[in-house]
Amino acid sequence: MVADNIDDARYEYARRLYNRGLGKDAQLILCGIGDDALTRHKNYLFKINKICDLLEGLEQVPIPVGTNTRILAMKHAILSFRDRPVRPRPVGRLGRLSLCTGCLGGGGAERQISRLAIALTRHYQDQQAIAGLTVDEPVELIIRSLAPELKQDFFLKEVLDAKVDVVEIAKNTDNVFDDMSVECPTLRLLLSHLPPHCYYGVKHLVPHFTQRQPDYLSVWQDGACLMVGLAALLAGVPRIQLGLRGLPPVERQHLFKPEYEPLYQSLAQVPGVDFMSNNQCVAERYAHWLQLDAHQFQVVYNGVPPPAIEASLAVSPKIWRQFDERTQDAQTTLGGVFRFVCDKSPFVWIDFAAQYLQRHPASRFILVGDGELRAQAQQRAETLGILERILFVGVSRDVGYWLQKMDALMLFSRYEGLPNVLIEAQMVGVPVISTPAGGAAECVIEGVSGHILDDAQAVNLKQACRYAESMVTSWRHKTGFCEQTHAFLQARFSVDNMVCAFVKTMTLTRP
CATH class of the missing domain: 3.40.50.2000 (Glycogen Phosphorylase B;)
Structure with missing residues (x-):
């Protein structure tokens, strides 16, 4: 009776291993059960043996314990189409x-x-x-x-x-x-x-x-x-x-x-x-x-189409008016548009704002977006004593409306694909500073419409401050490069x- 219980427990364990994709592990467990249990579960053992034997034949080597046999099965199912005939596609039309x-x-x-x-x-x-x-x-x-x-x-x-x-x-x-x-x-x-x-x-x-x-x-x-x-x-x-x-x-x-x-x-x-x-x-x-x-x-x-800069009905003018009134001394407005998640480094953004304020007390910040780390980011801003200088907008479809209130946009992402917000900001005349995450550098004319920081994983905040100062000054007092930026954006991102x-x-x- 005890032996039967042990064998049934082994079977149950093997079944769970197999379902997790550990076919070889399940095979070895079942090989150790008694004859009575083996008879009861022979169909299941046959199925496991069959898939393991097939995969070892296709791999042409023994499968090590711990190998995910489900992944191997997927791989070889796909490879079975290596010589597939491909039906002709439409001529002169797109088709389905x-x-x-x-x-x-x-x-x-x-x-x-x-x-x-x-x-x-x-x-x-x-x-x-x-x-x-x-x-x-x-x-x-x-x-x-x-x-x-x-x-x-x-x-x-x-x-x-x-x-x-x-x-x-x-x-x-x-x-x-x-x-x-x-x-x-x-x-x-x-x-x-x-x-x-x-x-x-x-x-x-x-x-x-x-x-x-x-x-x-x-x-x-x-x-x-x-x-x-x-x-x-x-x-x-x-x-x-x-x-x-x-x-x-x-x-x-x-x-x-x-x-x-x-x-x-x-x-x-x-x-x-x-x-x-x-x-x-x-x-x-x-x-x-x-x-x-x-x-x-x-x-x-x-x-990327140029974002609309007019506020829609979804935007409450009161939000901006109240922030504008309490930061009347501000001469520079920096901003960010991102999800408050780890990949976007929201805490780095708050630390940047604190450091920039030390250098330029007459500054304020707009952050558009929401996410699981937003409350912690606001708490960090409060701890650093800068919460009153930051407007946390939340999720908004009116990105262009908020962008046109900025003197420069900052993006401190650790990981990116192609950050659309860098493109949208430039389209409304706002220079950008970003980490080199993903394709960020492909969105900017370096030194003209923005700057790319040295590192995405360990952001140099002093460098970010210098670049922000440089871009704000350049775009306020220089002319002649807006046409270059417009032509670049139109050719690459229309x-x-x-x-x-x-x-x-x-x-x-x-x-």
């Missing part, structure tokens, strides 16, 4: 295009994919061509979740108002993929042991892609790529673009998943798959991390150029 990301929360990537979907939809509605191609089909925007309680629908109204077709995966619970429909037994076995996020995408998206038959699919951000990549291959999507918007997750440990590296390295070997980023820095960092050729990465800079560049990268034929 699907865009996909995780949510439509208030982030920069979500803003860009919404902006792109809206622009493409307008071209379709007006029957206009892009890059010589007729937009003959409505674009589709696929979102994993739009839960309002999680603030995942920030841009949803804007997208729906433009008549963009939106598909929410979380609500697609009826039509799910049956992996028993896969003819190849090897692939079918691999699909039964995928990482959960990847399996979710396969289950919910293969039927949708199979029905819609997109000619092009652009998937943005790491989590969405993990969810969608294999599903798109199973459905035969001929052209798959993986949109990488921020620094690689290996450099941002709080976003890291062990699936990402084998996911991207295996997808890179499949015909019809390549990568796109919104700046050269991120593209180079991904290529270096994944040990891939740089030619597999295309760069499409963000499209919405029309972004849409055209995106279509060109999607439709470009590669060997």
Whole structure:
């Protein structure tokens, strides 16, 4: 009886190990149970042995204990498409295009994919061509979740108002993929042991892609790529673009998943798959991390329209009026627009404000944004005795209204993709000072429209103060460089150029 209980406990432990992706560990645990328990659980042991034997055959080496066999199964399921035939794409027209990301929360990537979907939809509605191609089909925007309680629908109204077709995966619970429909037994076995996020995408998206038959699919951000990549291959999507918007997750440990590296390295070997980023820095960092050729990465800079500087009805003039009255002595106004989260270094911003005030007591500050660290940032400002000199605006859609009240914008992010706020600030005539996070340096004409600090991880506040002083003085008293800045921003960051560049990268034929 005791032996049976021990064996049942071993079985339960092995089952949990297998579900976590530790197939080899589970196999070794089950090999030690008694004959009676082995008979009871022989089907389960057979399943584990079968997947482990398959993976060891594909890897051509024994699988070490501790290896995540779910990740290996995903890798080899993707690699089974290395020699896939790719169906011909439309000629002279764009055809069916699907865009996909995780949510439509208030982030920069979500803003860009919404902006792109809206622009493409307008071209379709007006029957206009892009890059010589007729937009003959409505674009589709696929979102994993739009839960309002999680603030995942920030841009949803804007997208729906433009008549963009939106598909929410979380609500697609009826039509799910049956992996028993896969003819190849090897692939079918691999699909039964995928990482959960990847399996979710396969289950919910293969039927949708199979029905819609997109000619092009652009998937943005790491989590969405993990969810969608294999599903798109199973459905035969001929052209798959993986949109990488921020620094690689290996450099941002709080976003890291062990699936990402084998996911991207295996997808890179499949015909019809390549990568796109919104700046050269991120593209180079991904290529270096994944040990891939740089030619597999295309760069499409963000499209950023000039922000409106007039206040909308959502802005209470009383907020600014009260702050303006209590800081009437201010000769300089510096500001920031960012989420109050660790990556954006809000406490560094407060420390900068304190140091700048020591040098320039007739200064004040505007901070636009919200987040989990906002209350702590306000507390830090109070502790430093500068709370009365800072206006904490909170979340606002009227970014341009607040920007035009600043003499310079400061951004102290540790990590970035391509920070839109640097572009928007320059568009309304405000110089910028930023850390070199992500593609920040690609947004600025150094020494003309702004400065880039030396370090994103350990910000030199004295350098930041000097640069702010320099930019404020230059933009107040010099002329002749606004035209240069305007031409630079228009050429690199206009919405029309972004849409055209995106279509060109999607439709470009590669060997």
